[in-house]
Amino acid sequence: MFELLKEEKTARRGVLHTVHGDIQTPVFMNVGTCAAIKGGVSTMDLLDLKCQVELSNTYHLHIRPGDRLIYEMGGLHKFFNWDKPVFTDSGGFQVFSLAQLRKITEEGVRFSSHIDGKRIFMGPEESMQIQSNLASTIAMAFDECVENPAPYDYVKASSERTVRWLVRCIDELKRLNSLPETINKNQMLFGINQGGTYDDLRIENMKQISELPLDGFAIGGLAVGEETEEMYHIIETIEPFMPKDKPRYLMGVGTPVNILESVYRGIDFFDCVMPSRNARHGNLFTWHGKINVLNEKYAKDIRPFDEGCGCPACKYYSRGYVRHLIKAKETLGMRLAVLHNLYFYNELMEKIREALDGGYYESFYRKYRDILGERSVD
């Protein structure tokens, strides 16, 4: 159940109560695609990083090690030893971005695994069954994620089908949650808004899905090719049609500035591989702006990435040391950089929540959207 604690213009401060504990929003979910965060980061590390929610990928886990195996081992929480909330995506995004030889019908999608080419069928029911096996706290509806830009007629037909799929997801999850052998009988479901970059399709779709019995609403199909300004425009277009009493999740977004802008426009949940992917290339986020620690000027720098940062990397190691590690391709370098960036994102969300609690989000947002997107002069 979602509780809206406070509003500042369109921005919202809330809390989602789940069987695995409360999620304070706005929140950034830490992505562990294959039931592990890239860079050698464990669930024990996530505790140190102030992570509230871990997000795992249905498609990847279905293929390897298999959701049945995870079910038999007691579900994802037991599998990777984490008692806080877990999100699973629906597999849809990966089916449409990773899998090969895809064939979409009203029933669902037939495709080849990107690992071994094995033919797999996934529709709304299969996606719910897999996510029920994984026993995540919150499941996502199975949708088609259309790349931007796409022809109007294709997007219209696709988003209409996604609504029909959503109804099937609701029915199937209801059935699964009622089975005695289901691990998490309180599994929640978020629906996903689609409609490409067409305002009317987005609005029509949002109106339709907002009528359905769902625990939250995601905006899908953004950050997949369109301009950032177009993304903000679409959020602003849909937002008035999103139920106020349900959490809102902008999927796969984004930079710290994207998050500041989207919270400003009424979003509560985020996820993105950016903090870990950037870290692996030495790109680090700090409260003074971005730095690339591989830059020559950091070679002998004994300072941490960000002075005052409480992350496990900044507490003990220097820019010069981590620069050496990444250049020498030592996995420790990647790990320390990922730990820092995830901590930065989780701390960013904490400061956003504090600003909303204190009623000064507008000034916080205006200050940091100018700083966090730029290179640090430090």
Place this chain on the structure above:
Amino acid sequence: MFELLKEEKTARRGVLHTVHGDIQTPVFMNVGTCAAIKGGVSTMDLLDLKCQVELSNTYHLHIRPGDRLIYEMGGLHKFFNWDKPVFTDSGGFQVFSLAQLRKITEEGVRFSSHIDGKRIFMGPEESMQIQSNLASTIAMAFDECVENPAPYDYVKASSERTVRWLVRCIDELKRLNSLPETINKNQMLFGINQGGTYDDLRIENMKQISELPLDGFAIGGLAVGEETEEMYHIIETIEPFMPKDKPRYLMGVGTPVNILESVYRGIDFFDCVMPSRNARHGNLFTWHGKINVLNEKYAKDIRPFDEGCGCPACKYYSRGYVRHLIKAKETLGMRLAVLHNLYFYNELMEKIREALDGGYYESFYRKYRDILGERSVD
């Protein structure tokens, strides 16, 4: 200064006092080639793994990031944030195993970097200067490590030259330790016994170097091609000629059984990449014998690698989970496996010391040399 606390036949229990604290022996040094343990393991992790001594590689650090850089950042201890003892090897082993276009003269060795082909000269003085810059607790003498088997005449000439190099190392380190700008003015030096697989050369060499003012004596050039039994034979051959009041270090060895056998024959110090290298392929050491966690039978195994083990992997994660991670090539899998194996080695040494303290090493050794070398039936 080395203190021999107790003897049980040839086996020894001791403590080496250093400026960076005491080293309880027998000890296994944890290898961090490029100033980081392979598998994303940091010096903070080493604290959890009961590591007493970190060992870094002179050759690798000279090439990248450069020992001058590490000197300017305050030495290795500050570079990777570790206040306990650090060993550095001399670079000799890597010059003879990794580097290309090698040319040996009385002065030293000219070779090409394995990273960028750059021509580098390293002799006894250069090795000591690099190790002084790194500011390790204990430096190793610069030696030629001959592959086994090698012709008698070559080994004889080589080990005689290594003795001449050793004298130059002693002189150079004495000079460096007296300079005001030297970071660790108490840097210790271990000499290295060579002589291939020839008893008379080994003994003659040991007699010569035992006369020199050194802080410890290593046995080099073993575990480089000869049979294990031959290695034990050589240790037994040299041991009576090794000073009793100085620590003894068997370089690059080995398996848990090799360590049990060598402690039995009077060795105090060990190092090896085996625990981390094996871990990366799923080969794990347990108190019931070896397991390969990639084995199909562990796919749904909810038990830790070794029940009762206190390592950070066994405390929180299962065989089934880590098996999945290694198969999915997640670096977390490698990290957890490495953490376990290093912990196992450090705990093995702890139990060896306890057995020596309690006067029951002989029975401990006989029991575990049969168990630790075999596959676990578990």
